[in-house]
Amino acid sequence: MAQRLTINYEKKPCYDIVFSQTFDEFAFELEELGTENRRLCIVTDSSVEALYAQTILELVKDKCKKAVVFSFSAGEQSKTLDTVKKAYTFLIKEEFDRKDILIALGGGVVGDLTGFTAATYLRGIDFIQIPTTLLAQADSSIGGKTGVDFDGYKNMVGAFHMPKLVYMNVSALKTLEARQYFSGFAEIMKHGLIRDHIFYEWLLDNMYEICEREPSVLEEMVIKSCSIKKAVVENDPKEMGDRALLNFGHTIGHAIEKAKKFELYHGECVALGCVAAAFISWKHELLSMEEYYEIRDMFVPFNLPISIEDINAEEITALTKSDKKMDAGKIKFVLLKKVGKAVIDTSVTEEDIKAAVEEISFNEEHMS
Numbered sequence: 548m549a550q551r552l553t554i555n556y557e558k559k560p561c562y563d564i565v566f567s568q569t570f571d572e573f574a575f576e577l578e579e580l581g582t583e584n585r586r587l588c589i590v591t592d593s594s595v596e597a598l599y600a601q602t603i604l605e606l607v608k609d610k611c612k613k614a615v616v617f618s619f620s621a622g623e624q625s626k627t628l629d630t631v632k633k634a635y636t637f638l639i640k641e642e643f644d645r646k647d648i649l650i651a652l653g654g655g656v657v658g659d660l661t662g663f664t665a666a667t668y669l670r671g672i673d674f675i676q677i678p679t680t681l682l683a684q685a686d687s688s689i690g691g692k693t694g695v696d697f698d699g700y701k702n703m704v705g706a707f708h709m710p711k712l713v714y715m716n717v718s719a720l721k722t723l724e725a726r727q728y729f730s731g732f733a734e735i736m737k738h739g740l741i742r743d744h745i746f747y748e749w750l751l752d753n754m755y756e757i758c759e760r761e762p763s764v765l766e767e768m769v770i771k772s773c774s775i776k777k778a779v780v781e782n783d784p785k786e787m788g789d790r791a792l793l794n795f796g797h798t799i800g801h802a803i804e805k806a807k808k809f810e811l812y813h814g815e816c817v818a819l820g821c822v823a824a825a826f827i828s829w830k831h832e833l834l835s836m837e838e839y840y841e842i843r844d845m846f847v848p849f850n851l852p853i854s855i856e857d858i859n860a861e862e863i864t865a866l867t868k869s870d871k872k873m874d875a876g877k878i879k880f881v882l883l884k885k886v887g888k889a890v891i892d893t894s895v896t897e898e899d900i901k902a903a904v905e906e907i908s909f910n911e912e913h914m915s
């Protein structure tokens with residue numbers, strides 16, 4: 548029996564997150580939404596299309612007026628306005644109107660890009676998320692942030708647009724490529740670090756089962772992670788305040804992503820960004836040295852990087868200024884006061900950032 552969480556928006560129930568071990572119950576969820584006279588477009592990428600598009604098409608075809616698939620090349624390089632333009636052209640050709648629905652089938656790139664297409668096509672149509680990666684299930688499919696990268700800057704163009712439903716087949720995580728799986732784990736760890744020390748300790752206690760992808764532990768981990776995100780986004784849906792805490796690890800993480808031309812996965816950059824932010828938290832005397840090293844080393848068993856070769860501290864520091872979290876010209880940096888408690892800090896200097904990037908730079912000198 549599927550479990551579910553309801554996300555409230557402006558204090559009213561807005562959409563459900565359904566946690567299942569199969570895709571089969573998705574058809575029932577569509578009936579509940581009333582899709583019989585509406586067109587559905589499954590938006591996916593080349594990797595996920597090969598795995599699941601046909602399964603979803605078969606499930607939905609009797610529940611709607613017409614079902615079609617729009618697919619683009621997998622990878623962050625496709626998260627652009629060009630791909631959105633291609634999607635608009637496709638939807639116009641397929642005569643999609645305002646009551647029709649997009650279904651985002653895939654990871655974070657697919658979810659963000661489909662959500663943005665839905666937010667803007669005909670001034671806004673409905674969309675559904677079927678996240679298939681750990682990162683998308685535990686984080687990005689929830690909360691209504693949609694968008695694309697612009698000139699290589701992460702999520703520079705976007706909109707808040709709430710999905711009508713988020714449907715997760717948690718068993719899809721079992722076959723996810725290992726690097727992709729562990730990349731998603733960085734956002735889960737982030738949720739524990741910023742909000743919930745009990746969850747953080749649970750992650751440590753269940754390290755073996757998480758790495759082995761034990762089904763019941765996977766499901767519990769995804770539900771707990773979504774529950775933390777639910778509390779944050781319900782309290783501040785449009786990021787006027789505390790939602791920015793979810794940006795822990797992202798200021799430096801996004802800068803590394805851009806500097807490395809998206810060759811690293813988002814979660815890998817977030818892990819590096821979390822280590823750098825924990826380092827600054829220590830230097831600002833919020834965390835002790837022991838706490839910093841404990842947090843840093845926690846990423847290692849989950850195959851996440853804590854240092855990186857060939858980065859230039861000046862370049863990364865310059866790039867952090869182009870991230871979106873600015874307040875009167877100062878970066879709204881997220882630091883940790885302790886495990887489970889994050890704070891927004893506008894006193895982080897360029898020197899702090901440079902020192903943190905040097906801390907995570909891997910070089911021979913560092914090792915000796």
Ligand SMILES: O=C(O)C(=O)C[C@@H](O)[C@H](O)[C@H](O)COP(=O)(O)O
Nearest residue numbers: 686690692701702734790793794797
């Ligand atoms: O939902 C949010 O809010 C988040 O910050 C979640 C992040 O993990 C996610 O990567 C998000 O897309 C980053 O948001 P951005 O505003 O910094 O682009």
